[in-house]
Amino acid sequence: MSIGLENSVANPVNWTSSISYQSKATARPTAADLRELTWKAKTRNQTLGVTGMLLYDNGRFFQTLEGPPASLQTLWSSISDDRRHSDIEILSEHIIPTRLFGEWDMLSYHGDEQPYTAMLAAKARHELTAQVPDLIDLVLNGDDLGINKRIAALAEDGWDGNDVIKHLIEPTARALGDAWLSDDCTELDLTIGLSMLQLAGHAVRHTPTPAALRNNRYSILLASAPGEAHTLGISLMADLFTDAGWHVDMAFPDSNQALSNQLASQKPDALDIGLSDALPRQHSLANLRETIERSRFAAPDQLTVVSVGGRLFADAAATADNVGADHARKTVTGTTIEIAELIRQKRQEPRSR
Ligand SMILES: Cc1cc2nc3c(=O)[nH]c(=O)nc-3n(C[C@H](O)[C@H](O)[C@H](O)COP(=O)(O)O)c2cc1C
Known part of the structure; x- marks a missing residue:
């Protein structure tokens, strides 16, 4: 691999600083205190371009903040001086190419008000x-052994495979895309990195349950968008749908016609078309719309649901409606259930037990 994360850190202009810490509340805050703190924090964070999350539970705060390095420094000098908490212990501090809590907007869980499970x-x-x-570092350094170890350790610690995909592997793909966009790695690094993530995703797959296999009722064609070189999403989906007992076919078409031919011969119940999970591909919307129109035309009697996915949809930069699809996935996890439900709804079939 040519360029590691260290080079990028040396030039953090477009990068995001992130800090996580825990601390002790000096006096037990009331629900109203916490509401006020969160409200004020949210307003100031928005002005500073900072996102993150704040948890309070039983006398302890836990917070992650991320944003432009200068803003975070300003904010941190206020927070670290705040007498409402003490014993501040910094858990992690990074400079990374992408926001991990971008959509959180200082979302907060207060132990006193919210269900404990939500906080956990x-x-x-x-x-x-x-x-x-850490995972980007391993990926950019081509350390597949390190990646395997990391994934195995997560499995040993009892992490759910879906959570690992949704909260670690998919965000890492987006972070890699950002590293490439800001010239911090080469296209080859990105391509190889995505394949390594694909293997990592494969390693966390679930074993199919007999019930899932008995429910083998639907078929899906998982296709990369014509011309799309990145196939992480549909590879992860292939594992998930197979494990859920679906009949799965995959396609890597180079044109709309090639995809239409495959649909006409295979007649799947659902089609999922994947764009890159690493790069936003903003300019592919019109093409994708056309691909979907032609796909529906190619198998009009059978094809019930068309789903789309990729970074464009994960970032909410586009919706299913924008491209004429029935469903847009923000993550691969849970898609088997969502698409099965859509097929049932559209055909008005009863839910299987
Ligand atoms: C646990 C904890 C977390 C906080 N998080 C934030 C925050 O995310 N954003 C923010 O503006 N203020 C936050 N505050 C409040 C700041 O410490 C500070 O009071 C506020 O930013 C006003 O800053 P100033 O007193 O320097 O004007 C937090 C306070 C505590 C105790």
Whole structure:
């Protein structure tokens, strides 16, 4: 691999700083105190371009903040001086090419108000997502042994494979895309990196349950968008759909016609078309719309659901409606259930038991 993460850190102009810490509340805050703190924090963070999350539970704060390095420094000098907490312990501090909590907008869970499980889920998500910088490092250094070890350790610790995909592998793909966009790695690094993530995703797959296999009712064609070179998403989907008992075919068409031919001969119940999971591909919307129109035309009697995925949809930069699809996935996890439900709804079939 040509360029490691260190080179990028040396030039962090477009990068995001991230800090996570825990601390002790000096006095037990009331729900109103926490609401006020969160509201004020949210307003100031928005002005500074900072996102993140804040948890409070039983006398302890836990916070992750990310944003432009200068903004974070300003904010940190306020927070670290704040007398409402003490014993601040910094858990991680990184400079990374992408935001991990971009959509969180200072979302907060307060132990006193919110279900404890929601807080635990948020914390679990954080623990996985906090490993993205390490995983990018391993990927950019071509350390497949290190990646295997990391994934195996997560499995041993009891992490759910879906969570690992959603909160670690997919965010790492987006971070790699950002590293390439800001010239911090080569296209070859990106391509090889995505294949390594594909293998990592394969390693966390679930074993199919007999019930899933008995429910083998639907078929899906997983296709990369014509001309799309990145296939991480559809490879991960192939594992998930196979494990859920679907009949799965894959296609890597080079044209709309090639995809139409495959649809006409295979007649799947659903089609999923994947764009890159690493790069946003903003300019492919019109083409994708055309691909979908032609796909529906190619298998009008059978094809019930058309789903799309890729970074463009994960970032919410485009929706299913924008391209005439029935479904857009933000992550591969849960897609088997969502698409089965859509097929049922569209055909008005009863839910299987
Ligand atoms: C646990 C904890 C987390 C906080 N998080 C934020 C935050 O994310 N953003 C923010 O503007 N203020 C946050 N604050 C409040 C800041 O410490 C500070 O009071 C506020 O930013 C105003 O800054 P100033 O006193 O320097 O004007 C937090 C305070 C505590 C105790």
